[in-house]
Amino acid sequence: MSTTAWPLTDEQTQIVALCKEFAEREIRPRGREVDEADVVTPVDIFAKAAKVGITDFMIPEAYGGGGFTDVFTQCLVQEELCWGDPGIGNLVCSGGFFADPILALGTEDQKRRWLTPLTGPDAPLTALATTEPGAGSDAASIVTTATRVDDGYLLTGQKAWISNAGAAELYVIFAKTDAGLRSGGVSAFLVRKDAAGMTFGQPMRKMGQRAIVCREVFLDEVFVPESDRLGEEGQGFYGLMSTFDISRVVLGAAAVGAARAAYEYALDYARTRKQFGRLIIEHQAVAFRLADMATRIEAARLLVHHAARVIDEGGSATGLAAMAKLTASETAMFVTHAAVQTLGGWGYSREYPVEQWMRDVKLEEIEEGTSDIMRLVISRNLS
Template identity: 75%
Template sequence: MARNNVEYWPLSDEQRAIVELCKDFAANEIRPRGREVDEADTVPPEDIFRKAAEIGITDFMLPEEFGGGGFTDVFTQCLVQEQLCWGDPGIGNFICANGFFADPLLALGSDLQKKKWLSPLAGPDALFTSLATTEPGSGSDSASIVTRADKVEGGYSINGQKSWISNAGLADQYVVFAKTDPSERSRGVTAFLLRKDTPGMSFGEPMKKMGQRAIVCREIFFDNVFVPEEDRLGEEGQGFYGLMKTFDVSRVVLAAAATGAARAAYEYALEYARTRTQFGKPIIEHQAVAFRLADMATRIESAWLMTLHAARQLDAGENVNGLAAMAKLQASETAMFCTWAAVQTLGGWGYSREYPVEQWMRDVKLEEIEEGTSDIMRLVISRNL
């Protein structure tokens, strides 16, 4: 089922232009490099990021006043992310990683902080950024972090450890979440802005991952890291609020990313089924294959509509905690199903690294885990019933 020309919601000329730009970039720059980047494992594709930065893809989501493209609405961000991750899930997410850094800044930052920390993310020489929340003992339960930020003269001293941090070591700028009041859970979390060269901050070796190898993850260690009070993001205890606001956005955008990967797998399997012959006829004419493709198309359409609906509600200022979780759950599990179904449709060739579907299957597993596992998404949804 091809995506038709009727828009779910009317787009502006500017929105159509950025979508077409990203569609072409995904086809010509991202898709051809997917296997190479996967095989390189712990070498992030900085050259692809630079090409994207030159044409405004890496900063399109930032406000114009800080040099960005001005597409601050989540709906447009979903349109873009879906196209880029159709090209390759890991590379697509890597290119737009600065948006995840910007979200808590936009939610909690002062005007001075926004100008200071967001302006360097615009243009062809954009800096890399990272968001540091996860710890060895806390994944989806962000309120249980134990990294400490103790008040000292002029600021704070941070001690602790983060793990599975995307772009750690590569990034120049970091948003780090730590406990200023260990006696509290969510109300004790505060956010801080740090630079890579801050004394006492060090990084582990790249972590070996199943998929999305375009994004390198490392541990971060904090040993009496001094952060001046002016680099505290928001007030003490507001960090968890900023993080939850970030999750509402990131879960919807990641749902779009998962939908793009699912569409890639479906289109690849469909083309293969039309051209591959078994038992004297194209395999698409075999009922089991045709029904599998029908299931893929149906789930993708459902995931995409849920994602766009959640994005529209979020842009309208509605509480989308439950809707964002629904969209991410539906889209991530759709992506996992569709990549599995693509491997199944290609049979032995699907299992081979000669074709991209096995890589996509490894890549999209992350979407069922990051920013809250599928189990956590079901819990969030149940609490919003």
């Protein structure tokens, strides 16, 4: 279990223990199998997590969820699950990314209609559709349109790299209600998988985190009633940025969990493997490398938790969230690379999990804003 500078409540201690046990029993043993399968969503693991209350722990109690709405607890959970496997861990908690813009912009009716179905043992998969072929980190440049018609909108466009697309039953889709504006023209819409005019591409072949299958989403005049628009026209970008502040911190926790897994694996290996007549850990170069790994993980976790606490206390955290994601994701890349080096040739082999984890954590330097974008966000929020 990870350490934290802040004391945990009894409820937080219990859910962290539950997630740790689930990660050990259900997630870690399946990581390699899912990675080899490449384009198969492990819905059975998601279903098992739903039955024990892990997939909806972040949904408010008022809508049937676990009531852990604070970002700090979400980080604690995400770290434990991604310690088991980064892709599967992120899949299990993917409902939180869908729920965040609804909680930020939705009416009470929308929250009840769209969040309540996410709770309980039969919770569906969900998806958040922002990225397009020509618009990644720059979400204000999306070109998918939402054209006003009687009683609603027609959505037309193409989304790319959408996690859970095709497998998900419920979607938040961002589109332009005013094509002449950038951020001020972005609106958010709630859409069901069976909506006429919405189709999906083939699974995209990915380097890592293959438990989350990504597809393109094609929108051909998909009708959305006005009652399923989130917030007012043009408020979608605000909801998205609010979601990003949270999701970037939570993804930072995911990166910390994966880094911790790689560090622990390398440490155990170094304590049992001999080279030149001595245990590997007795060689100064290896010992120093492990020391760097441990130090960076602790520093990244502290920054992630600090950012989470600031958000939970109502503070402005856009720059801090970017710092947390940047530091944690680059720490995860450093640590997984160092773990491969520590295992030597075996680290390069698919017989051991560290090479997979190195591929998996690369995504954390890209999704929800690349490291370059995080540095830009930080520079614009310097005090």
